[in-house]
Amino acid sequence: MANSPMTRTQFSSSLIAGAVAHTMFQTGWFGFGMSLAGLAAAALFGNLVDVIGDAIGSEALPSLFNSLGVGADILFWVLIAMLIGSLVLVLLAVIVSVWLLRLTGQRKPWAVTWASLGITAVLDIGLFWLYVWLATVVTDSPVAGPVLLTPVFALVGGILLGALVWWAIAHAFRDKSAEQQHSDGEKGDGDAATAAPASVTPAEA
Numbered sequence: 687m688a689n690s691p692m693t694r695t696q697f698s699s700s701l702i703a704g705a706v707a708h709t710m711f712q713t714g715w716f717g718f719g720m721s722l723a724g725l726a727a728a729a730l731f732g733n734l735v736d737v738i739g740d741a742i743g744s745e746a747l748p749s750l751f752n753s754l755g756v757g758a759d760i761l762f763w764v765l766i767a768m769l770i771g772s773l774v775l776v777l778l779a780v781i782v783s784v785w786l787l788r789l790t791g792q793r794k795p796w797a798v799t800w801a802s803l804g805i806t807a808v809l810d811i812g813l814f815w816l817y818v819w820l821a822t823v824v825t826d827s828p829v830a831g832p833v834l835l836t837p838v839f840a841l842v843g844g845i846l847l848g849a850l851v852w853w854a855i856a857h858a859f860r861d862k863s864a865e866q867q868h869s870d871g872e873k874g875d876g877d878a879a880t881a882a883p884a885s886v887t888p889a890e891a
Contacts, residue, residue, distance in 0.1 A: 699790040700856040701849040707783035708848025714775030721769035
């Protein structure tokens with residue numbers, strides 16, 4: 687940070703923006719994936735029920751098929767709500783990131799935000815399975831551990847990852863012209879200091 691034109695406030699804001707925005711984005715990103723997976727599973731289950739109903743006749747078990755139909759409709763709208771909520775979280779993460787970066791005069795807050803989101807979106811996919819694996823390792827239960835501890839690991843890891851990535855991208859987009867001018871000024875001062883003094887001829891007696 688000695689040679690970086692980023693101020694302490696900008697440094698802190700990049701860390702805070704990453705921690706807050708990535709936590710929101712990560713929640714929305716995971717929710718979006720789970721919603722799509724749930725919708726796909728619901729569609730497959732609905733098709734399976736229709737196939738079974740056509741094979742044995744829905745008149746044989748009318749109450750069962752009616753219950754399955756009502757349950758499938760409720761599940762569909764719940765998943766749609768989750769999908770919309772996930773997209774809203776992602777949008778809010780973008781807005782919060784840009785707003786926090788702009789407060790301290792960070793350069794190119796939109797570019798920093800989109801680059802950071804792109805990097806973390808890819809990393810989050812692999813880290814999700816790492817969180818699940820860690821939750822399984824540290825507990826005896828193969829079900830309760832991942833269900834209860836995975837969100838905790840994801841929260842802590844998401845905060846750390848977001849802060850690191852946002853700071854790195856903000857540092858990469860920093861204003862290097864100020865640093866170059868500072869370097870040129872030091873070079874000019876050094877050249878002036880090392881210049882040979884003019885020779886002085888002593889006066890003749």
